[in-house]
Each structure stands twice: as C-alpha cells, then as structure tokens.
Amino acid sequence: MALKVDLRNFLDEKGNVLALTEQASKVFQFITKIISSVSENIEQPLIDVDLKCNTRADGLSCDGSIDATNIAFDMIEWHCDICEASGTISNWQASMWDKQDRTIH
Numbered sequence: 144m145a146l147k148v149d150l151r152n153f154l155d156e157k158g159n160v161l162a163l164t165e166q167a168s169k170v171f172q173f174i175t176k177i178i179s180s181v182s183e184n185i186e187q188p189l190i191d192v193d194l195k196c197n198t199r200a201d202g203l204s205c206d207g208s209i210d211a212t213n214i215a216f217d218m219i220e221w222h223c224d225i226c227e228a229s230g231t232i233s234n235w236q237a238s239m240w241d242k243q244d245r246t247i248h
C-alpha cells in the first residue's frame with residue numbers, strides 16, 4: 144500500500160514543523176531524509192537514499208534500502224528495493240529540506 148504524504152500536513156502556515164506524535168515523527172524524519180537526498184541529486188533519474196525501509200515505523204523488520212525519483216514537479220516517488228513499500232511525497236519544494244541550489248539555475 145502506497146504511503147501518500149503531503150509535506151504541508153506536517154507544517155504550519157509559516158513552514159514550521161507541527162507537534163507530532165512519536166509515530167508521525169518517525170514518518171516525518173523518513174520523508175524529510177528522502178527530500179534532502181532527492182533535492183541534492185535532482186538531476187539523477189534514480190537516487191539511492193541512505194535510509195533503511197524499517198526506519199519509517201516501529202516494528203518493521205525489512206532492511207531493504209530506499210530508492211527515490213523526482214517523478215514530476217513537486218512530486219517524489221520512493222520505494223523499497225526489497226519489499227512492496229512505496230509512496231509519494233508532494234509539496235516539498237522550497238521547504239527547509241529542499242537542498243536545490245537555486246543560485247545555479
């Protein structure tokens with residue numbers, strides 16, 4: 144089952160992180176790591192994120208790695224290289240985890 148995340152759901156109107164439950168906080172750390180890696184390597188078709196599948200929630204035993212792709216404007220798709228876990232992240236551009244260097248473009 145795909146995990147669809149809109150980054151804005153974790154932020155207030157000023158872009159600051161809302162108070163999160165422990166579980167939501169784990170997911171949030173997982174997706175922000177993906178955003179950082181993808182935005183740093185935005186020219187690459189497939190980014191190998193330095194992240195284990197089992198870090199997205201408690202009780203997961205899969206130790207696959209996460210691959211991610213910027214599939215469309217403001218939309219990242221990620222998947223585990225072992226299990227069926229996958230998801231999308233939207234509305235991440237211009238967030239504090241967006242590492243794109245705008246002085247070059």
Ligand SMILES: [Zn+2]
Pocket residue numbers: 196197205206207223224225226227228
């Ligand atoms: Zn997995």
